[in-house]
Amino acid sequence: MPRNKVILPPKTIGIIGGGQLGRMMAIAARHMGYKLAVIDPTPNCPTAQVADEQIVAAYDDRNAIEQLTSISDVVTYEFENVDLPAAQYIAEQGKLPQGSKALEITQNREKEKQQMQEAGLLVPAFSIITNADECEKALENMEFPAVIKTCRGGYDGKGQRKLSTEADKPAAIDFAARHGHCIIEQWVPFDKEISVIFTRAVTGEITFFPIAENVHKDHILYQTTAPAAINEHVYNKAIEAASKLAENIGIVGTFAIEMSVKDEDIFLNEMAPRPHNSGHYTIEGCNISQFGQHIRAICGLPLTPIKLVQSAAMVNILGEDMAHALTEMSTLKAGSFHLYGKAAVKAKRKMGHVTFTADTVEEVSQLLKKYRGQRDD
Numbered sequence: 001m002p003r004n005k006v007i008l009p010p011k012t013i014g015i016i017g018g019g020q021l022g023r024m025m026a027i028a029a030r031h032m033g034y035k036l037a038v039i040d041p042t043p044n045c046p047t048a049q050v051a052d053e054q055i056v057a058a059y060d061d062r063n064a065i066e067q068l069t070s071i072s073d074v075v076t077y078e079f080e081n082v083d084l085p086a087a088q089y090i091a092e093q094g095k096l097p098q099g100s101k102a103l104e105i106t107q108n109r110e111k112e113k114q115q116m117q118e119a120g121l122l123v124p125a126f127s128i129i130t131n132a133d134e135c136e137k138a139l140e141n142m143e144f145p146a147v148i149k150t151c152r153g154g155y156d157g158k159g160q161r162k163l164s165t166e167a168d169k170p171a172a173i174d175f176a177a178r179h180g181h182c183i184i185e186q187w188v189p190f191d192k193e194i195s196v197i198f199t200r201a202v203t204g205e206i207t208f209f210p211i212a213e214n215v216h217k218d219h220i221l222y223q224t225t226a227p228a229a230i231n232e233h234v235y236n237k238a239i240e241a242a243s244k245l246a247e248n249i250g251i252v253g254t255f256a257i258e259m260s261v262k263d264e265d266i267f268l269n270e271m272a273p274r275p276h277n278s279g280h281y282t283i284e285g286c287n288i289s290q291f292g293q294h295i296r297a298i299c300g301l302p303l304t305p306i307k308l309v310q311s312a313a314m315v316n317i318l319g320e321d322m323a324h325a326l327t328e329m330s331t332l333k334a335g336s337f338h339l340y341g342k343a344a345v346k347a348k349r350k351m352g353h354v355t356f357t358a359d360t361v362e363e364v365s366q367l368l369k370k371y372r373g374q375r376d377d
Ligand SMILES: Nc1ncnc2c1ncn2[C@@H]1O[C@H](COP(=O)(O)OP(=O)(O)O)[C@@H](O)[C@H]1O
Pocket: 124, 147, 149, 154, 155, 156, 157, 158, 160, 185, 186, 187, 188, 189, 190, 193, 216, 219, 220, 258, 269, 270
């Protein structure tokens, strides 16, 4: 069994990436008494506002990574697109308990799907292509609707295009010509989307958060409710799939797997080697959040057994929702508002989120409706 290196406060945790996920990790770590350092190119980024020190530099700036490693006792990341040689360097210094394998797999949709298939799990039918000609050929055998996605760098629906009918073939070929390495997936006519979020320790100990149910709009997460309304059979299948991947990849820290449910089947979508937007509800909904448990895992502390304290619903506050959210914040008694401190408000940019909790999912849905100004019907 791998050795558990224990890091205690007031030691320093270094975070690569200074967005909202880093910020919420840092807030959890701050509560526990750790010091924080962050690397991000934007001065006073969301994480820097709650950290002790910011190194203003690009994520793949080797000097900056070496500096972060030397001032930190342990290093983590808030996104999957960490430069692999940089991650390997930090691991060699004995300061990256998460290792680099999970990054290597999750930053490439081809490797991600391979990993799922090797684990014997169900994924949508797909083809990997590297240019326009291969795309044209692959589309001959593909049923519509389908979706084409870049193998690297996509997030929040960026870097993908839905192909509704054969009429979208030229657009797909054009997409492939522009982006090169892509995956074309058959569209899953799912009943619902769920995410399994768990935290695994270096020792192999694993804890699962309650499975959450997600609604996306324009391929961006719109809302999450927990616990998900799924039967025991589907629940067990989802946990089994996640356990298998966690073991095979040797995951450490908080990790999320997006899945879709069709009848009694689950199709695996994508994985994130970090806390996830659909796990924000855990801050108020559970006895420990996905961020707090992540800090425990990377610092070698025993993991807290997870309990759902209340049903929860989380809705993102995008740039275009800011004015509405602030009005609601000034009038609603319910709702935990989280604003990330991003300087520029832009459409589709995640500026914050709000979580409602209550005894039942029905009650939180009512609170959500009220927040959105929808009538009770
Ligand atoms: N093969 C598919 N079938 C059905 N829906 C899909 C498929 N691929 C993506 N989607 C929809 O688009 C959303 C975003 O796609 P995803 O692959 O998770 O990319 P991102 O990295 O942008 O989150 C999914 O949550 C789902 O709602």
